[in-house]
Each structure stands twice: as structure tokens, then as C-alpha cells.
Amino acid sequence: MTDWTRRQIGGLIGGALLAVAAPHIVRGQGRAKIVVIGGGIGGATVARYLGDMKSIDVTLVEPNSNHVTCFFSNLYLAGLRSLASLTFGLETLAEGYGITIIRDSAVAIDPVGRAVELRGGTKLSYDRLVVAPGVAFKFGEIEGYDEAAAKIMPHAWIAGPQSELLRRQLESMEDGGVFVIAAPPNPFRCPPAPYERASLVACYFKQFKPRSKILILDAKDKFSGQELFQDAWSRHYPGMIEWLPSQFTGAIKAVDVAARSVVTEGETFRAAVANIIPAQKAGLIGEKAGLIDASGWCPVDPVTFESTLQPGIHVVGDSIIGGDMPKSAFSANSQAKACAFAIAASLTGSPQFPPHLFNSCYTFLAPDDAFTNALTFAPEGGRIKTVKMFISKVGESAEVRRRTAHHAVGWYSAFTADVFGGGS
Template sequence: MNCWTRRQFGYLAGAACLTALAPRVARSQKSRVVVIGGGIGGATVARYLAGVGTIEVTLVEPKPSYTTCFFSNLYLAGMRSFESLTHSYETLAQRYGINVIHDVAATIDPVAKTVALKAESKLPYDRLVLAPGIAFKFGAIEGYDQAATEIMPHAWIAGPQTELLRRQLDSMEDGGVFLIVAPPNPFRCPPGPYERASLVAYYFKQFKPKSKILILDAKDSFFGQEVFQDAWARHYPGMIEWLPRQFTGGIKAVDVKHLSVETEGETFKAAVVNFIPPQMAGELTQQAGLADQSGWCPIEPTSFESKLQPGIHIIGDAINSGEMPKSAFLANSQAKVCAFAIAAALTGSDLFAPQLFNTCFTFLAADDAVSDSIAFEPTEGTIKISEILISQVGEDAERRRQVVQAANGWYAAFTHDVFG
């Protein structure tokens, strides 16, 4: 693990060398890069490109601040404040000179190379980066639409939805059922629904010990299943029940009025329903024709340039990323590779071989967390796993406590790397 961490930080240091890139071609004016989406991927690529003196960076993001979805399950469990998850764009604007525009990107004209904003202004660009995150396939399950999210929140985009789910859990009577609907693959943060079950169970164990958690899954297995089920047996015996698709026949419909979820053979009623819908690339990519029939965006794995539209790069959860999961750390890693590729294209500097890493921390209880570290490499037009190190069942309690400490330190360092 220590050797792997050194490799990661070596790459972070290498990304910082973007500030030292010297253009081989003199330019009379700066190249313009527009970044749409101020999440982890978008903020990272904007920050690292802003260090290249011949590039002018504009970041378009409608929200005045960003709340991380990762670690939001700790907020649901009462282990972290909402404010601690929320980050502003002030440092990116003031220290790094990024032109931050709080508006909505409405349309893209790839021929004219402009982005039209909702406020009716247009931004010209030499290169465009999209980091639009995910959108939900509303209508894929009967009865679950945008309006239903106000009763059965997904809380899969952090912010008001997260706060709504927290209020529902707080007001739930002891002895009630908290029902989680876990989505089909691929989706943002594969361990997320099961970490949520773990941490809500931690909250219930302290304050609502008669309550139960039911997971209705659209899949027959999930990432880290043995580690999660071992933790549930140790920490929350009899509190969490997981039902796979092969048992239920799949999710067929929801009844928002009666807080129930219908499967092929049974209807389940709950006090609180956390319905996480099927997902696809963010809406702008669908409108701009950057997503294929899978609902995700195909990209060149060495530059993250769209395979469907030259000059436009896509990073983060929206891409069809081979064996890479959809995680915040990978969005950050992709953003740095993308920044190097754009800098090389616009300045004539050397292009470095891509290095892609993922580090993920997952909490099972307040003093029990696990981690995975995975390296990836572009291979045969896609991205595949080259190295993997993950936590295992049977690790001693002290090791798990050390991972908790490492996770908290990682959050502080990681968000500083992104937002400054």
C-alpha cells in the first residue's frame, strides 16, 4: 500500500508540472479552454490548465458551491456536517485566475466552437471540456419521475436531496423500514448504496435500534459484497437485508403515495424510500450527440477526447470508461491526463504517457473502514485494470481504524487538490 501511495503522489506532483510547460510555438494571444461542470473532474482540469500561461480557462457551473457526494453517507449517519462537504469556487477564481461563470450551458456549436449559456451569451473556445456528471433515466421504472424524487429521494447528487433524505431518516419512527433501491450497472460509486446501508445502520443502532434496512437490488452481486456482508453480520446482526434481482425478479414500479416498491412477485412498503435510479451521462452530452446508444460518452483513452466530436473532451462519470468505475478520484485522475493532452495540443509541449489511479475509502462503521487502490492503463482502445489492492474480510480492528484515519486525511488533501 505504501509503495502504491508513493506512485500516486508522484503523479500528483507530475500534474503540477503543467505550470512549467513551455510552449514551443509563440502565440500572440491565449488559447481559450471552456470547462462545463464544476464537480471534481471539471474543477480539477480547470485548476491544472490555469497554470499554463498561454491558456485562458473559463469554468461554467450553475451552483455557487459544490457538495461532495463522497463522504455524504457520513452526513446521513450524523458523523459529519453538511458544511464540511461543501466547497466554494473562490480560490479557483482568485488564486488561479479562472473565469468562473455561474450559469447553465444550454447548447454547443462544435462547428463555430461556441457554447451558448442560458443567459444568452456565447463563449468561444479552442478546446472544450465537459464534466457533466450523471443524469437519471426517469421513466425507466414506472412511477419514478422527477417529482417522485421529492418523496423518494435518490440523494445521488449531493445537495438538497442529501438534506431531504437526512430529514426523513431523522423523523422516521423507531421500528420503521428504510428501503434502498440499488441501481443496475454502470452507476456512480459502486460501493455507495452499500456504504449508505452500513452507515444508516450505524445511526439506527444508536438512536432507532428497532428499525430495519432493506436493499432491493437491480443486480445479483455487487462490488465488495463479501466485505460488506461480513461487516453487516459483525456490526448490525439482523438489521440489514439484501435481496438480489434473482430473488425479487427486479424492480417494476413505485407507488409514491403509499411509499411502496413493487417487484415481480411482491410489494414492499417502507417508512423511508431511497430510490437510486438507473443512470446515464449528463443531459448536455445527450443533447450534443456526445453519448452513444449505451447512454455514456465514448472517449479516446489517452486524451479523453470524444470519439464522436473532435476538439471536445469528456471526463468523469459521464464517460464509457472500460474497466474504470465512476468515482471522484478517477474523475480527478482523468482530469489531469486530459489537462496534459490539451496543454500539449495547444502549446506544442511534450505529451506524457497517461497514468490513471483510483483510491476509494468506504466506511462500514465509525471505526471500521476499507479501501481499494487500483491502477489503470489504456489498452486496445479502452482502459483496463493493471494493478489492484483491496481490503479483505478478516482484517484486524486496528488496521480498519487506521483506514478510518487515512480516509479523513485523504478527504482534506483531495478536496484541497481540487478546489485549492
């Protein structure tokens, strides 16, 4: 009887130990080590939420000391917001969440040895790796448009110096000039943003350069929120914005930087200022790590955001593909939380709940006129599928739109605090 009791109790204690101490057994020693590559919205959110769990050792690798948000950067281009107000440091993640921040870039990933090599020579071992590289540009697709050309015809699609360059060009443009926006093919970061940019720059022109025009040369024949944008353009900026779909122009084939012209299949357009937003693909570290498939993007499991190509490596944010979620900051934030909880559940042997994936974007048509959408998603058949979608409607009252613009500003404040731990 005594022996039986001892075995039973021993088994109970052993079982309890095994169940709750599983992370230590899995990784061998110390706290579980998670390395996150990329301190943008997706990477910072993963780091922050894993850091919040205390029992996990999180290292965030990011070459830049600050992050400038792409969302709201069109307000900066229109002179409605400072770039400083869109700039966030990573220090709160370090101080408030105990995350180790390394200012460096990853140059190689060893998925078998579970190690990351940094440009500065450091090697980091990991139990789980999260990669959030954002987007890179397909510079070869428009003839004459490369990184050097982007210093004259900015893309301003990664906020920061490119945004400042475009703002300077718009400020120095003479009244009566044509601002050309080359809108990219799908899929690309933030689907409504080229058209929000046109709206807000039109707002700036209306006040300071009222004879100027905006020409959108699109690689597509339709775009996100089209009805809402075209309604707003006719209400706020009549005759100022012209949108030419691909079926009319044959899309952009080349740029001539010296002549500041944009060449489509049938016509050449001269621009006082040209904003060329190239076709996009997953960020470059994805290529080095073997995370990218033939689509140019990273396929992932829609529950855990673990790469379907490289086990043990998770990918979140704009660089993933495999479902209906748009490439937006909100999507990246939502995916990052799902990924962080999935990693924690896996390490502790806790139950895995199906993630509630969500996206909501606020889009400005004018400073006091904004629309919003809200989409819910769920994993289904290995992909992320839209469950419900709601969007503002044409014909809403000015008061509703004003309130939405007000909500947008409140959302920005809360969202950036959620991602970066508060404070700019």
C-alpha cells in the same frame, strides 16, 4: 558565407519561435481559450490544473455557487458529518488560479464554430472544450418514479438538497420502520456507495432507532466489495440489513409514492423511508453536444479524453464510458489531470506521455471501520484497462480498519484541496 550564416541563424530562430510559440499560431490570437462545462470533481480539476499553467485562459461554467461532495455524504446521512463540511465554493479557483467562473448553464454547443451558448445568452468561443456533466437519471425505468416522486422518495445521489431531504426523513422515522434502498443497475456513480449508505444508516439506527431495519432491493445479483460489506453487517449490525438481489425479487418495477411502497416483480414492500437510486446515464449536456453513443455514455480517447464522436471536445468524469475505471470522484480527478496535461501538450507541441490513471476509494462500514481499494489503469486498444487491483481483506484487524478510517478523513481533506484549491 555571410548569407548562408544568416539563413541558418534565421532558420534556427524561426524554428525556435515556431516550436515554442505554436499555441499562438494554432489559435490565431491571445492565449489559448479553454472552456470547461461543469464545476464538479472532474470539471473543477481540469480547470484548476489548466489554470495552474498560467499561459492558458480558462473559463469554468457552473450554475451552482457551491459543490457538495457525493463522497462522504453517507456520513452526513448517518449524522456523523455536517453538510457544510462537505461543501466547497469555486472562489479559490478564481482567486488562486485566475480561472473565470461563470454562474450559468450551457444550453448548446457548436462543435464546428467552437462556441458554447449559455442559458443567460452569453456565447463563449473556445480552442478546446472540456465537458464534465456527471450523471443524469433514467427516470422512466421505474414506473412512477420521476423528478416529482424524488421529492418524496429521494435518490440522494447528487448531494445537496436531496441529501438533506433523506436525512430529515431518517430522523423523523419512527423506531421499528423499514428503510428501503433501491440499488441501481451497472454502471452507476460510485459502485460501493449504496452499501456504504446501508452500513452508515444502520450505524445511526443502532444508536437511535434500534428496532428499525434496512432492506436493499438490488437491480443486480452481486455488488462491489460484497464480501467486505456482508462481513461487516454481520459484525456490526446483525439482523438489521437484508440484501435482496435481482434474481430473488425480479428487480424493482414501480413505486407507489402515496402508499410509500416499492413494487418488484413478485412482491410489494412498504417503506417507512424509501431511497430510490435510479439507473443512470451521462449528464444532459452530453446529449445536446452529440457526445453520447447508444450506451447512454460518452466514448473518449483513453489518452487525451477527447470525445471519439466530437473532435476538439474532451469529456471527463462519471459521464464517460469505454473502460474499466469506475465512476468515482477519484477516477474523475485522475482523468481530469490526464486530460489537462494532454491539452497542454497538444497546445505547446510537447511530448505526450501515456497517462497514469488511478482510482482509490475509501468506504466506511462504521465510523472506525473502513476499507479501501487501489486500482491502476492504462490505455490499451482504445480502452482504459485495469493493470493492478488491490482491496482490503475480510479478517483484517480492528486496528488496520481504524487506521484506514483515519486515512479516509485525511484523504478527504487533501483531495478536496487538490480539486477546489483548498478551503471549504
